[in-house]
Structures are given as C-alpha cells and as structure tokens.
Amino acid sequence: MDGRNSMPERSALEVKPGVEGGHDGMKVTPKKFRKKKQEQIDIQKLAGEVREGARTSLSKAITLIESSNPEHKEQAQNLLQELLPYTGNSIRIGITGVPGAGKSSFIEAFGSMLCNMGKKVAVLAIDPSSSLSGGSILGDKTRMEELSRNRNAFVRPSPSAGTLGGVHKKTRETMLICEAAGYDVILIETVGVGQSETFVRGMVDFFLLLVLTGAGDELQGMKKGIMELADGIIVHKSDGDNIPKARKTVREYMQILHFLQPATPGWMSKALPASSLEKTGLKEAWEMICQFETTIKESSYWETRRLEQTREWFQSMIVDHLIDSFFNDRDKKTQVKALENAILKGEITVTQGVLKLFS
Amino acid sequence: MDGRNSMPERSALEVKPGVEGGHDGMKVTPKKFRKKKQEQIDIQKLAGEVREGARTSLSKAITLIESSNPEHKEQAQNLLQELLPYTGNSIRIGITGVPGAGKSSFIEAFGSMLCNMGKKVAVLAIDPSSSLSGGSILGDKTRMEELSRNRNAFVRPSPSAGTLGGVHKKTRETMLICEAAGYDVILIETVGVGQSETFVRGMVDFFLLLVLTGAGDELQGMKKGIMELADGIIVHKSDGDNIPKARKTVREYMQILHFLQPATPGWMSKALPASSLEKTGLKEAWEMICQFETTIKESSYWETRRLEQTREWFQSMIVDHLIDSFFNDRDKKTQVKALENAILKGEITVTQGVLKLFS
CATH class of the missing domain: 1.10.287 (Helix Hairpins)
Structure with missing residues (x-):
C-alpha cells in the first residue's frame, strides 16, 4: 500500500484515460452511471480528508485537479477554494539539473533526510513537454522507492507522456493542495526540455540547480540562462575519488555566480558539494535553504x-x-x-x- | 546640410509631434488643409527616390513609417510594399554594450571605416523604453558627427524620450527601407534598458556586444543572459596602457564564451580587442563578421x-x-x-x- 499511495488513483473518480484525453470512442460505462458516480464526490468531505492528511484523498484531489473533464473542472475549483485558506505555509523548492546530474537520487536522499527530521515532504514534477521526453515514463515506477515508502513523503509521479495535455498548468494548484494537506516542503522537479525551468522558477521560493564535476564540459550542455535562475547550485556525486574534482568545480561555479546577478534580490547564490550515495552535503544544502528563508523573509521579499x-x-x-x-x-x-x-x-x-x- | 540630413524631417510631412503622439489639443493647422497636404505624398515617386538613394526622401519615408497618424499608416504600408522586392540585401548587425563601453564612438569609428571601404552604412537605434532613458536625448545632436558627415552613411537618431510611443516596433520596417535605399550594412544600436537586446537579436544577423576591460567587474553590471545573445564580443578601449589588461579580458571572455551555447548554430562566438581612439581592431571586427556571414550562409541557416x-x-x-x-x-x-x-x-x-x- 505504502509504495503505491502516491500513484494517481484514477479509478476512485471513475475517470478513464480516454475520457480525460477527450477521446470517448472507447467508453463502455453508460453515461448516466458515470454521471451519477461523479456527482457522488462530496467536495466538503474530500477537502476535510485532504486537510487531515489522508493520502488516498490527496491523490484523489490531485487527479480531480488534473482532469480535463468539464464537470471535474468545476468541482476541482470548488475543492481548491475550500482549501485556499490553508495554503501558503510550505517552503517551495524548485529542483533542476543538467542531464545525468542525478536529480532523482538527490531528491530521494534529500527528501528522505527531511522526512527523518520530521518534515512532511511532497515531490511534484513539472513537464511542459511530456510528449517529447519519453525517459520519465520508464522511471516512474522505480524511482524514489525509498522516499515513496516514507510515511512523511508524498511522491507524485510525473504524468505519463502523451496522455494528458497541459497538466503542467495544474502543478501550481497541486502544490496548493499539498500545502493544505500539511506538507512543509514542496519539491518541484523539472522534467523534460523547453521552458520547464522558467515555469518552476515562477512558482517556487528557492531554485536549486544540480550539476556534475567539470564545470567547463557541463556548462556547454547547460540550457541558456539556467544558472541565472538558481539560488543554489549543488555539485552532485561529490564522493570517493571525485571529491577533489568536486571541490574545484564548486570554486569554479562560485566564481561564475559572482559574475551573475542574484536570482533573488538580497541573496548571494551559493555552490555546494553533495553526494546522495554517501549522504554528504545534504544537511548543508538544507541549511543553505533555511538561511535563504530567514534572509529573504527578513527583507520582506518573500511575501x-x-x-x-x-x-x-x-x-x-x-x-x-x-x-x-x-x-x-x-x-x-x-x-x-x-x-x-x-x-x-x-x-x-x-x-x-x-x-x-x-x- | 550634410550634418543634418539624417535628422527626422517632420516638416516635410507636416506632422506635428502633438499629432503624432495622439494629443491633438495643440493643433493649429486647419484639418482640411492638413489633409490636402498629406494626400500630396506620391508613394510611387517617394519609393523611386528612396531607391535612387536620395537621403531627404529616405528621411521622409522613415518619418512616414514612424508616424502614428492613421492616414500615414496606410501610406507607409503602401510605400513599404513598393519597396519590399528590393529589401534583404544588407548585413544586419545589432550592437549593444555595457554602460560606458563607448558604443557611439565605436559605431562612429567602425562605421566610418566601412564607409571608407565603399560600403553604404545605415545606423538605426532601438529604444523600447525611451521614456526612461534620458541620456540619449542629450547625445543625439553631437554624437557620431564624423560618420553623419560621410556621404556613404545615414545616421538616424534615436527617437526623443517620451514624444513617440512604440517607435521601436517600426525599427524593422525602417531597416527594410534602408535596404531598399541600397545600404549594405545596417547597424542597429540598442539604447535604454529592458528588452531592447532581445528585440534587436530578433531582427539581426550578427549581434555584437561591447565590453570594457576587467570582465569580473563588468559582468556584475551586465544584463542577464546578454552574453548568450552575442556572436561576437569587442573588448573596447584597448589602447595605450590598457592593452595588456584588454588582452587578459579577451582571454577571460573567450573562456566564458566557451561555457555558453553559441548564439548562432554553427558559429563559435569570439572575443576581440579594439580601440576607436587608435582605430585598432576595427578591421578584425569586420573580418569576424564577414567570416560569420560566409560560414552561416554556407550552412543555409542565414536564410x-x-x-x-x-x-x-x-x-x-x-x-x-x-x-x-x-x-x-x-x-x-x-x-x-x-x-x-x-x-x-x-x-x-x-x-x-x-x-x-x-x-
């Protein structure tokens, strides 16, 4: 049960993928029956369950938010309005990385550490171009296994490629639902190509960039302007023989960051080494984020x-x-x-x- | 006459600034008379004169393009349509620079060199936020004096702050008019703050960034993402005692460029030193642009x-x-x-x- 409670439970809403996608040629359930089922969603009750932290209800609420069925849309907005007063209390962290930087393993290690500190952690993914990046489908079931099993964590897999259009537009609303459900830390992972970083930067408090050692080679493959969005850079896989190289890379990034305008006014973006394998640097990464929160809340720029x-x-x-x-x-x-x-x-x-x- | 032929000759069109700006409280000319005057513009004739290279006609044509008077708008489009078949034969170069980089003196020296090589050079300015940047007004009359006097040059001053809204939207059309008038090189200067670089990058073949020595200090004040738009960087004021420092800065920029994705696919952006005072590096800058033209035309990416x-x-x-x-x-x-x-x-x-x- 634990390992699955983060999967979208479409069955609970009787929404078939075909119906969501607007292709209703395959539907077998009589329309009347389906409608009756839909009307059975008690929004007040669902909102209450979400606030109490029931994970199946949270999954159900998110599936409702993501649904493109017109009736669901109205219900979703009613649900969201019920929950709005309880939103806004998390720290919202965007995480991106160069290809191969090990985003999933970092989120798994970092998220598990936070959970073990007693934080409730929700992991969401944004993928504006899901139909183009097939990679994430394969990974969905196996990635972040440890974190998924942690009772303080809620891992929402990124939508499968091609089945749902425009789901990325709902990530903000999903984030609000998670906040109402009492999650303290929201990790929003960028997936796929294109504008996902800008989308995520526009909805988070802190934006973290994961890179590998060897800044020169890395930067060549890096998306334009991405470093200038980052409040922090993690030089990942800083373990074993790689440690001296990682330290050098940290210095190189610090130098480049010095050249750039800060992503957040009043905050000097930092680079730090970390290893998800050896579980090092994770505490320091969290301390950096806490320091950011204190600094930016003091300057009132947070709100x-x-x-x-x-x-x-x-x-x-x-x-x-x-x-x-x-x-x-x-x-x-x-x-x-x-x-x-x-x-x-x-x-x-x-x-x-x-x-x-x-x- | 020579020093002035590049000024907007509004009188030729009987367009009062107040009328252009849409505030017609000040108009004194009876409407009927004004209308008659406007109808006298023979678009075919004006197009012919522009193509023959008559500079007063070129100024008149640009003023027509920039006018926000509804009747002028239609005439402007008719004129542009007449000239369209004769456009596209120039090399379009965007020039931007960090504050104090000496853009005007570079354009003056570089443009004069090109004119003396027999090229016809038009200098346009784009300033989407003209009402915010008062600096350009003061400079309009005195800047680029030498170039303005060159018979192969056409220097269009940037629009005065506050008087004309949205003129930047007309820079593309002005560029086309200049091409029809036989100008071989169009230099489009970015003025003011904000999005001007992105606007210019979206209308030129080659984008040149002017910087000063001391990359570290410079980059801090540099606009985000601007280096990633550049096909070439000129380390300006590389003269006298400054030469060794400029050489070092060139190396620093080359290193940073190496980290970035090329602004133009198939072209490795370069940094070069130059001095407008000692007239050094200007030939090399032009050679770089010619090399760019050859390379990118071969790859068919140009068109x-x-x-x-x-x-x-x-x-x-x-x-x-x-x-x-x-x-x-x-x-x-x-x-x-x-x-x-x-x-x-x-x-x-x-x-x-x-x-x-x-x-």
Missing part, C-alpha cells in the same frame, strides 16, 4: 515575490486564454497561415498582414 | 533565421494586438483589477478568476 508570482500567474493565464482561443479558431488559423505565406513570399508586409487579420 | 525572424515578428505582432486590445479595454481592465484583488486576498482561485473573466 512580495509570492504575491507577484500569483499576479503573474493570473496575467499569464489570461494571455494564454487569449492566444489559445485565437489560434485554436480554425478559420483564424487558416487565415494566419495564408497571410504568413504571403508575408514570407514578400507579397505583403507584416503590418498589412496584421491589419488584414483584424479588419 | 532560415531571416524567415524565422519574419514569422516570429508576425506572430508577435498578432499576440501584441490581442493583448493590447484586451488590456486597453477599460471595462476589462477594471474587471481584471477586481478579480486580481480577490485572488490576492485568497477569496477565489486564479482559475476561477480567468473563468469569470471570459464567461
């Missing part, structure tokens, strides 16, 4: 940033809605394509294209 | 990037239009503000806010 993040989230959702509803309009799409072709052929100017589109 | 830039320009203008017309709607603005307050107070969820806004 300012969170309000700003919520405001930006609202603005970006408005803009997303405007753009989606425009570009998803089939007529507009055809018109844009035709005008784009005319522009690329040099037949009309870009401004003329825009004027024609909105005339 | 790919330009088409991609045009496509992105069209897309971004569509998105701008969608966002502007939404957020400029007074009712919507009030509604957004009220919902935002409810969200920040924790009364409703962000998703509920968006649903309410579009219901």
Whole structure:
C-alpha cells in the first residue's frame, strides 16, 4: 500500500484515460452511471480528508485537479477554494539539473533526510513537454522507492507522456493542495526540455540547480540562462575519488555566480558539494535553504515575490486564454497561415498582414 | 546640410509631434488643409527616390513609417510594399554594450571605416523604453558627427524620450527601407534598458556586444543572459596602457564564451580587442563578421533565421494586438483589477478568476 499511495488513483473518480484525453470512442460505462458516480464526490468531505492528511484523498484531489473533464473542472475549483485558506505555509523548492546530474537520487536522499527530521515532504514534477521526453515514463515506477515508502513523503509521479495535455498548468494548484494537506516542503522537479525551468522558477521560493564535476564540459550542455535562475547550485556525486574534482568545480561555479546577478534580490547564490550515495552535503544544502528563508523573509521579499508570482500567474493565464482561443479558431488559423505565406513570399508586409487579420 | 540630413524631417510631412503622439489639443493647422497636404505624398515617386538613394526622401519615408497618424499608416504600408522586392540585401548587425563601453564612438569609428571601404552604412537605434532613458536625448545632436558627415552613411537618431510611443516596433520596417535605399550594412544600436537586446537579436544577423576591460567587474553590471545573445564580443578601449589588461579580458571572455551555447548554430562566438581612439581592431571586427556571414550562409541557416525572424515578428505582432486590445479595454481592465484583488486576498482561485473573466 505504502509504495503505491502516491500513484494517481484514477479509478476512485471513475475517470478513464480516454475520457480525460477527450477521446470517448472507447467508453463502455453508460453515461448516466458515470454521471451519477461523479456527482457522488462530496467536495466538503474530500477537502476535510485532504486537510487531515489522508493520502488516498490527496491523490484523489490531485487527479480531480488534473482532469480535463468539464464537470471535474468545476468541482476541482470548488475543492481548491475550500482549501485556499490553508495554503501558503510550505517552503517551495524548485529542483533542476543538467542531464545525468542525478536529480532523482538527490531528491530521494534529500527528501528522505527531511522526512527523518520530521518534515512532511511532497515531490511534484513539472513537464511542459511530456510528449517529447519519453525517459520519465520508464522511471516512474522505480524511482524514489525509498522516499515513496516514507510515511512523511508524498511522491507524485510525473504524468505519463502523451496522455494528458497541459497538466503542467495544474502543478501550481497541486502544490496548493499539498500545502493544505500539511506538507512543509514542496519539491518541484523539472522534467523534460523547453521552458520547464522558467515555469518552476515562477512558482517556487528557492531554485536549486544540480550539476556534475567539470564545470567547463557541463556548462556547454547547460540550457541558456539556467544558472541565472538558481539560488543554489549543488555539485552532485561529490564522493570517493571525485571529491577533489568536486571541490574545484564548486570554486569554479562560485566564481561564475559572482559574475551573475542574484536570482533573488538580497541573496548571494551559493555552490555546494553533495553526494546522495554517501549522504554528504545534504544537511548543508538544507541549511543553505533555511538561511535563504530567514534572509529573504527578513527583507520582506518573500511575501512580495509570492504575491507577484500569483499576479503573474493570473496575467499569464489570461494571455494564454487569449492566444489559445485565437489560434485554436480554425478559420483564424487558416487565415494566419495564408497571410504568413504571403508575408514570407514578400507579397505583403507584416503590418498589412496584421491589419488584414483584424479588419 | 550634410550634418543634418539624417535628422527626422517632420516638416516635410507636416506632422506635428502633438499629432503624432495622439494629443491633438495643440493643433493649429486647419484639418482640411492638413489633409490636402498629406494626400500630396506620391508613394510611387517617394519609393523611386528612396531607391535612387536620395537621403531627404529616405528621411521622409522613415518619418512616414514612424508616424502614428492613421492616414500615414496606410501610406507607409503602401510605400513599404513598393519597396519590399528590393529589401534583404544588407548585413544586419545589432550592437549593444555595457554602460560606458563607448558604443557611439565605436559605431562612429567602425562605421566610418566601412564607409571608407565603399560600403553604404545605415545606423538605426532601438529604444523600447525611451521614456526612461534620458541620456540619449542629450547625445543625439553631437554624437557620431564624423560618420553623419560621410556621404556613404545615414545616421538616424534615436527617437526623443517620451514624444513617440512604440517607435521601436517600426525599427524593422525602417531597416527594410534602408535596404531598399541600397545600404549594405545596417547597424542597429540598442539604447535604454529592458528588452531592447532581445528585440534587436530578433531582427539581426550578427549581434555584437561591447565590453570594457576587467570582465569580473563588468559582468556584475551586465544584463542577464546578454552574453548568450552575442556572436561576437569587442573588448573596447584597448589602447595605450590598457592593452595588456584588454588582452587578459579577451582571454577571460573567450573562456566564458566557451561555457555558453553559441548564439548562432554553427558559429563559435569570439572575443576581440579594439580601440576607436587608435582605430585598432576595427578591421578584425569586420573580418569576424564577414567570416560569420560566409560560414552561416554556407550552412543555409542565414536564410532560415531571416524567415524565422519574419514569422516570429508576425506572430508577435498578432499576440501584441490581442493583448493590447484586451488590456486597453477599460471595462476589462477594471474587471481584471477586481478579480486580481480577490485572488490576492485568497477569496477565489486564479482559475476561477480567468473563468469569470471570459464567461
């Protein structure tokens, strides 16, 4: 039971993947029956169970939040509104890493340490491009086995590739649900390529970057601008013979960080060595984060940033809605394509294209 | 005459700043008379004059492009369409620099060298935040005096702070006009703060960053991510006693560039020393740009990037239009503000806010 309670329990909601994805050609359950089942969700009761820390209820709540079924959407928002007053009390940590940096093993070791310190730790994943990165599917079942079994931990696997679109937009809401469920530390892992780091940076208090030894080689494969988002850098796999090399790499990163503007005003980003294998440097990483929390709460930027993040989230959702509803309009799409072709052929100017589109 | 032919000749179009800015409280010319004057612009004739290289006509054409008068807008687009077939034959170079790097003196020395090599050089400026950066106003009249007097050069001063909104959106079109007028090299200078570098990177082939000696100190004040946009870095003021220090800085930048992904696929960004005072390194800078042109044209990425830039320009203008017309709607603005307050107070969820806004 323990090892599984973090899996999305879709059955509890009678939501079939096919229904969620909008392809209902496969449904066998009569519509009436399904509807009746859905109506049985008692939002008040579910909210109460979530707050009491019932893990199956938490899984159920998150599945409801992630569902794209229109009826679920309304229920999800009602649930979220019930829980809103109990949110905001965690420390939100974003974790990213260069390929091969050992993100999962770090989260497992780091999260287990926090759990053993008595913290309740939730692990979420954001993967805006899940359909492109097949790697995470394979890993879902086996990764973070130790942490998943810890009673203080809740590990939400990243959504399987291709089955759910736009789930990343729900990570913020999932985070709020976890906070209402009493989780003290939320670890949000970036998965996949693209803009995931920027998404995560926009919803966390502290952003941690995992790298390997040999800054030069690493940095070449590193995504543009990623170092400038980090409040802390962990030089991972600093164990055995690798320790002297890791120390050198820490110094190199400290030097580069010195060149960059701080990711958080009032905080000088730091680099530290750590090993998940030898369980070293994990305590120091947590101390760095605690020091960050104290410093930034003192400067009152902590709350300012969170309000700003919520405001930006609202603005970006408005803009997303405007753009989606425009570009998803089939007529507009055809018109844009035709005008784009005319522009690329040099037949009309870009401004003329825009004027024609909105005339 | 020579020193002034690059100034915007607004009088030729009878456009008063007040009219351009949309504040028509000051207009004294009777409307009928103004209208008659405007209709006198013979677009075909103006296009012909621009193509023949008449500088007053070029200034007149740019002023027409920059005008926000609705009638001018249509004429401007007709003019641009006339000239479109003759555009695209220049090399487009963006130039930015850390504060104090001596951008103007570099452009003056570099541009003059190119003119003396027989190239026709146009200098444009982009300043998306002109109302914030008062510095450029003072400099407009005196800067680049030598280059302005060169018969192969066309120096367009940056728009005065505060008088014209959104002129930066016209820099691309101004660039096209200059190309039709036969300019071989377009230098686009970033002015002011904010997003100007990203704007410029999105419209040029080669992006040049000017820095001073002492990479460490410099980088601290450097805008985030700016080095990653650069195809080349010039360590400026490499003259006199400063030469050894400049050489060291070049090595430091080369090392940092080695860590970063190339700004242009297939090109390894380089750092070079140069002095506008002693006129050294300018030839080498030009050779680097020519080498870049050869390399990137061979890989066919040259044309790919330009088409991609045009496509992105069209897309971004569509998105701008969608966002502007939404957020400029007074009712919507009030509604957004009220919902935002409810969200920040924790009364409703962000998703509920968006649903309410579009219901």
